[in-house]
Amino acid sequence: MKLTVLERIEELRLQMQKIASDKDLTDTRVVGVTEKLDVLINEFYIAKKRNDDLDLI
Numbered sequence: 001m002k003l004t005v006l007e008r009i010e011e012l013r014l015q016m017q018k019i020a021s022d023k024d025l026t027d028t029r030v031v032g033v034t035e036k037l038d039v040l041i042n043e044f045y046i047a048k049k050r051n052d053d054l055d056l057i
Contacts, residue, residue: 005044012037 003011016033023030 005040005047009037009040009044012040 012033016030016037019027019033020030
């Protein structure tokens with residue numbers, strides 16, 4: 001089953017919180033998950049913007 005972008009964002013968010021709960025926020029594992037999360041959030045907003053623009057046509 002393929003996850004939606006929002007489901008993947010939520011999955012990474014939970015993973016980040018779990019790792020960050022006992023690591024420094026600068027730990028490479030926390031930063032790595034955060035970077036992946038940033039990419040997905042950007043993808044989500046770009047796709048949303050495209051869809052919003054199409055709704056205007």
